[in-house]
Amino acid sequence: MKRVKIVAGLLWAFIGLIVIIILFPGLNSFSSSLSRAPFMKLNPRYTGGAVSKQLISERCTLDVRVPVFNGFLKERNTGFVQLDWRGTLPDKICDSIDYDEDGVKDFCIAIDRTEMKTTFESYNVQAKNIIISTPTSYGWAVRIGLLKVPKSKLP
Amino acid sequence: MSEAFILGLSSGSACLATCGIVMFPFFMAGSAGMKKIAWDLSVFLLTRLLVYFTLATLSWYFGQAIFGNPLVRTIVPGILYIMFAIMLVWYSISKNHNPVCPAKIVNTVNNHRIVPVFLGVVNSLGFCPALFIILTKGATQGTLVQSYLAFIAFFIGSSLWFIPLPLAGRIRKKEVLTKIGILATGLAGIIFMIKGLTNLIGGLING
Amino acid sequence: MDNILTIVGMQKSFGKSLLYSLPMFLISFMFLTGGRPDFSNPASGIALMVVFLFVNLLYFLMHYTGKTDRFRAVLFIIFALSLSYTLIHNMLEVRKSMSFNQADILECKIPFCHLVIPMMLLPAAFTKSIIFPGSIIGGFANISAMVVLWLGATLVLGRGFCSWGCFYGGWDDGFSRVRKRRAIKQISDLWKWMPFAVLLMVMLTAALSLTPTYCSWICPFKAVTEFEQVTSVESATKAGIFLSLFGGLVVVLPVMTRKRTQCSFLCPLGAISSLSNKITPFTVKIDKTACTECYKCVEVCPLFALSKEGIKEGEVSLFCSKCGKCIDACPKKAIHYGIRGIPAGTMKNFSRNLFLFVSFLFMAVFSSGPIINTLQGVLKLIF
Numbered sequence: 132m133k134r135v136k137i138v139a140g141l142l143w144a145f146i147g148l149i150v151i152i153i154l155f156p157g158l159n160s161f162s163s164s165l166s167r168a169p170f171m172k173l174n175p176r177y178t179g180g181a182v183s184k185q186l187i188s189e190r191c192t193l194d195v196r197v198p199v200f201n202g203f204l205k206e207r208n209t210g211f212v213q214l215d216w217r218g219t220l221p222d223k224i225c226d227s228i229d230y231d232e233d234g235v236k237d238f239c240i241a242i243d244r245t246e247m248k249t250t251f252e253s254y255n256v257q258a259k260n261i262i263i264s265t266p267t268s269y270g271w272a273v274r275i276g277l278l279k280v281p282k283s284k285l286p
Numbered sequence: 287m288s289e290a291f292i293l294g295l296s297s298g299s300a301c302l303a304t305c306g307i308v309m310f311p312f313f314m315a316g317s318a319g320m321k322k323i324a325w326d327l328s329v330f331l332l333t334r335l336l337v338y339f340t341l342a343t344l345s346w347y348f349g350q351a352i353f354g355n356p357l358v359r360t361i362v363p364g365i366l367y368i369m370f371a372i373m374l375v376w377y378s379i380s381k382n383h384n385p386v387c388p389a390k391i392v393n394t395v396n397n398h399r400i401v402p403v404f405l406g407v408v409n410s411l412g413f414c415p416a417l418f419i420i421l422t423k424g425a426t427q428g429t430l431v432q433s434y435l436a437f438i439a440f441f442i443g444s445s446l447w448f449i450p451l452p453l454a455g456r457i458r459k460k461e462v463l464t465k466i467g468i469l470a471t472g473l474a475g476i477i478f479m480i481k482g483l484t485n486l487i488g489g490l491i492n493g
Numbered sequence: 494m495d496n497i498l499t500i501v502g503m504q505k506s507f508g509k510s511l512l513y514s515l516p517m518f519l520i521s522f523m524f525l526t527g528g529r530p531d532f533s534n535p536a537s538g539i540a541l542m543v544v545f546l547f548v549n550l551l552y553f554l555m556h557y558t559g560k561t562d563r564f565r566a567v568l569f570i571i572f573a574l575s576l577s578y579t580l581i582h583n584m585l586e587v588r589k590s591m592s593f594n595q596a597d598i599l600e601c602k603i604p605f606c607h608l609v610i611p612m613m614l615l616p617a618a619f620t621k622s623i624i625f626p627g628s629i630i631g632g633f634a635n636i637s638a639m640v641v642l643w644l645g646a647t648l649v650l651g652r653g654f655c656s657w658g659c660f661y662g663g664w665d666d667g668f669s670r671v672r673k674r675r676a677i678k679q680i681s682d683l684w685k686w687m688p689f690a691v692l693l694m695v696m697l698t699a700a701l702s703l704t705p706t707y708c709s710w711i712c713p714f715k716a717v718t719e720f721e722q723v724t725s726v727e728s729a730t731k732a733g734i735f736l737s738l739f740g741g742l743v744v745v746l747p748v749m750t751r752k753r754t755q756c757s758f759l760c761p762l763g764a765i766s767s768l769s770n771k772i773t774p775f776t777v778k779i780d781k782t783a784c785t786e787c788y789k790c791v792e793v794c795p796l797f798a799l800s801k802e803g804i805k806e807g808e809v810s811l812f813c814s815k816c817g818k819c820i821d822a823c824p825k826k827a828i829h830y831g832i833r834g835i836p837a838g839t840m841k842n843f844s845r846n847l848f849l850f851v852s853f854l855f856m857a858v859f860s861s862g863p864i865i866n867t868l869q870g871v872l873k874l875i876f
Contacts, residue, residue, distance in 0.1 A: 140834025144774040147649035151851045154645040162637035166630040174622035267596040288701035469690035
């Protein structure tokens, strides 16, 4: 038994040696394999969610993303919808958004890029407030806080 | 809800650390096997749940009366959070030196059948700082249902530690788990203290 | 052979040390240069060669003197300093600031570090996603590469990662060496379980909030890497916490106690790595027949891994990071690197040589990038 333990220990140590030797040369290959694992994708709370529709104008594009409500085990009551303006943006942006695609505008957002000021007007009780409004490398991004209200309680 | 769950989970370990000394012998002593232990444990947990429901109702009812004023609603919970969180940290440190279980009185009860009920009531009414925090939370909830949900989350978090109690004798590193539980309670206290301070300062700055 | 080594320690002759250092020399040359050193940029070429020679000198000295910790610590501390320099330099060039803003988070540009790993586990299992605003693959400090490196190192070295691979550990290791004597001698045994409590709390809070709570609220190393821009009471509170923890656990307490207090009392990844010590091939063993119970090892251990009770039973606890400090301090060479399954007191020299090769190779290659980068920066400043 003692001899078996010694041999197993030595074998394990040599496997360790090989692991460390191949770790760095194989790093790109190992990490790209890992990146293909089903859980290796960023949570929508960080990416902003998938793009649900694109509003294209002359010089810029507005991406309206899918509302994010995701939680650990179930969806949350509060979430956000992210809007990304890309391209050559005018100094003043003003857009009315129908984020839930029910044919009715849910809120209006106005951005003054020179003053770095954002104003928000809600037409829907579920669209609550501005969480983030910031210039980005691609243009401008805004996150609007959303609240899930049961349909029975909607006006 | 998640906060209440974490608070329950962290304080439940400390609760078990102190009360396990009383409960463990009861569950194990003269037991008629796993079935009997599971029954006693279920009665114990059900009693705790009922007590928490009562507390949720009471805290919400009195909270409506006390926290009606918006300024009071901003400042008082912040102060209470900080106060109880300091108590929680102190509780975790002092329990480490002098473990006392509020349910130790169980030794004086003769009727075996009511012992799990008695233990459930005494244990849930232990009025530890974690319970004070959850009472504050219950009192500041908008609706009674939200207050119930906070207490249920607290109950689930704290009860998780009691479920393996009948098997506790078989766990070799009981002391280590107890130590980690005590430290986790202290950490929960610090988290709530920071939350209370942030709420209070933020509330004062933003009016 | 081992009997001789017991008397004179693990020292070797000059020629023999050179021979033992040859494999490291060749492999590190291949890894650092890709077999073809590029001297087209003189600053980069000089930095590369200096780093290459420096790490190999340290490895040679480990064999020649028979001492481990002092040479490991030199590279470990330089690694920590140069990584902070590289990160800060990179951020100042790109962002003109050490703080990151909301746009950096929205664009998922935050460099990933191994301390996030414990918080990733539950969300990855339940939501099939990663809760960190970084890059999954490609770019600087991507998530996949860091996870692979940490997994590989932890599988082989266990908590040895904390003394041979962690690019933060060098900070409190360095500060723990500032004073010759300890100002605080009595520390309760209870505190060494704190990382497990922190682990429990951060895993739960991260899962329930889907944010890496340790990074957002606690991590003291934000003081020497990057941190959230202070724009609100919450971000100011966060800044207060990480600065206090850095000052307390990384600077003041290590100086006062000569222990690595951040690693011992806070780091949640250290807790996971400790558990991995149960399966790794390399261990630290105590030869009870040679031990005179002088407890010098207990006194010098920076991570509270040794206790008087443990020494009596010939046990090293799972907190051991295999730094080698106790091995260097033992006057009887009773404590030594070992291999799982091989009895204490046997094959000491072989075990040490194999462990040193594996652990030092990892540290040398992992640390060389930031050190070369830092040296290049210094050379640019001078010339």
